[in-house]
Amino acid sequence: MAAILLATAACTDDGAGPAQPSAVPSPPAVSTEDRLVFGMGEPRVLDPALAADAESLRITRQVLETLVRAEPGGARTGPGLAEEFRVDATGTVWTFRLKQGVTFHDGTAFDAAAVCANFGRWYRFDGALQAGDLSAYWQTVFGGFAKNRSSRLPASLFKSCTARDAGTAEIALTRPSSRFPAAFALPSFAISSPAALRKYAADKLTGEGYPAYGSNPVGTGPYRFVSWDRKARLVKLEAYEGYHGAKAKVKELHFQVVEAAVRKQALLDGKIDGYDLVAPADQQELAGLGYHVLPRPAFNTLYLGINQSGNPALAKPEVRQAIAYAVNRQRLVSEAFPAGAKPALNFHPDTLPGWNPDVAAYAYDPAKARELLAAAGLASGLRLRFHYPQGVTRAYMPSPKQIFELIAGDLRAVGIEVTGTELPWTPEYLHAVTRGKAHDLHLFGAVGNYGEAYDFLGPLFAQRQDEFGFTDTGLFEQFKQVEKTGEPDARVPQYQRLNARLLELLPALPLVHGPDVLVFDKNLIGVVPSPLTDEDFAAAIFT
Incomplete structure (x- = not known):
């Protein structure tokens, strides 16, 4: 399915040969605004390993990255933090050659040891962290843990993670599985800074029901976490200047909780710059007013x-x-x-x-x-x-x-x-x-x-x-x-x-x-709708 574009080329067929696309101006290199506010539902936790809801993971996708990821606008798996990946002849050992020169937002280095620290952490989840609502995606993909605390949990598909050298991580499975490599792209398997995991006691539950790291994520993504104001229901991110890829064009990215019934009015009033799950009855009206109404490829x-x-x-x-x-x-x-x-x-x-x-x-x-x-x-x-x-x-x-x-x-x-x-x-x-x-x-x-x-x-x-x-x-x-x-x-x-x-x-x-639909402000372009809700807000730009 073709990716949805904000501007499309017009073509005609007059019998004189292939039609030529009309000229489409290049987007500006610099955004005219420094803040993008996206309206959404209530997030639960910002540690992706403990998140199963789309709203939490929408935020963490901007802050943390996975070894592999889906292609922009599609679902096929390609490079992420790993430049290359392959499976051995047995189908049980996946080798990842990692990008070099990547740093976490706290300044520590991303390397194979960091990859294994994360996979080892998830595998060793214990006690309440083995509950289905906390480690849902680990259990869906890998099954059980190093020490299962429930007889209902199966043996784990995960066997080990080995840092062969700083740039090579090797993940071994107990048997071949059809889940991979695509499941490695799940946002719950994004790589956190091991230093931050230690600093914020990532595996120790607090009175709020989640570890402190759940409110202080540190990754390698184009945006770094700034704050989560629960009273204002607002999460603030800012562009990470040390990002290893194309840097975010909009300096501040805010995720504001807005009730579904009033999101359209919030957009019309200029309080937010976009939202998703646009009601079918509102799509034609918003498009007619000049807003960018973008169907996600149906998944x-x-x-x-x-x-x-x-x-x-x-x-x-x-x-x-x-x-x-x-x-x-x-x-x-x-x-x-x-x-x-x-x-x-x-x-x-x-x-x-x-x-x-x-x-x-x-x-x-x-x-x-x-x-x-x-x-x-x-x-x-x-x-x-x-x-x-x-x-x-x-x-x-x-x-x-x-x-x-x-x-x-x-x-x-x-x-x-x-x-x-x-x-x-x-x-x-x-x-x-x-x-x-x-x-x-x-x-x-x-x-x-x-x-x-x-x-x-x-x-x-x-x-x-x-x-x-x-x-x-x-x-x-x-x-x-x-x-x-x-x-x-x-x-x-x-x-x-x-x-x-x-x-x-x-x-x-x-x-x-059936597709769901995103809408963005009239002068906001660059975000490619993803069938996996894996939109890259770093590509957004105000014209």
Whole structure:
């Protein structure tokens, strides 16, 4: 997917040959303003190792950096603090050649010893730091710790980190894993100054619930931390003059907590310079007023879950295929989603390696749907219970009731009578669709955390889930094989086969990839929307 640009070249085709792009003026080298204020929700903690919420990590991404990172505007993994990285033939040892001459904001040197100090710290988390809400991403990626304090924690995937020399760090795993190298780009694995970790007792919980380092992050990023005024709900950063890359053009970067309902007015009043998760109803208005309305490349998938355990009819492949042919996904995109949404062909976006264009597409075909129902002995019709959530909005599901009504109408048109049940998102809806047999169809979504197809597919389909109520040992074995494939290129054909098989089995139907949207002031340019919310504010400039 192409990166969204603030200024695009206009082209025409008059038959006289390739059109020439119009001239686009270069942005100024110096910003006309010294402060950028971004409106957002409440952050929890500024130690990324202990943060799982997007608002905290939005801030820490500007202050701390990871060994590898996603390409600007995309999800593919490239160099970060490591100039080069590779895996050995066993798929278990990752070697990182580090950038030279990099310093932390406290003046100490970044080197392989610092890398290993961070990985060793996370691996040795103990006591309360092993709680799922404190070390969520470590547990998601690496599993357990050096000494697990709960029998529910698995053995750790992490084995060791070795500083071969100042510029070479070697991370060993207990087995190959499909999570890497992309998972190394997660902001929770950003490298902190070991001196600051010691100074602020990073592993000692305080009365506020987090260690002192959670309010005093020190990294190598383009901005350094200045202050966090909890009463004013304001985090201040300033450009780090010793930064090893392109220095930030705006001197001060402020993250101001602003309630979602009043962010648009705060932008119009000039109190903030931007915010994200712009309501669909506000996007056209703000664009018309000259604000830069920027969709992020969609990195999620709305799907229609099909529960095979609750209704015998849904265990028939013909019936699931009929449902797939009955749903008009293009109309969902056109009527229920903002600009930038697209119909989903696989369960993950096409920005990830392994996306397969040759899967069963199930183009909208009501006649085919009726034919398949007749072949399944259901020419007289079928009744299904359809659950959808209340009181929730997601980029992949901006209006659950509208989406339900559109799909229900499509199904009724082919002879499938639908009874809708609307439930509050938590806990009623989540419990109903993931634990029981009280429904036949439901709406849900997958959101990617890092640039690897397994992050979308594995949690949904690698083993039996009550959400779908189906078992396919051959499919589950395919997932086991890809999960233990350490070489990234070797995983691509495996994902393509998995995507094809999933669209044959249809435990669910992928529907739409839906973008969320950023907006910036009329004279603010340079920020490239990221599907991973990994926007680089150091590139921002006021014209």
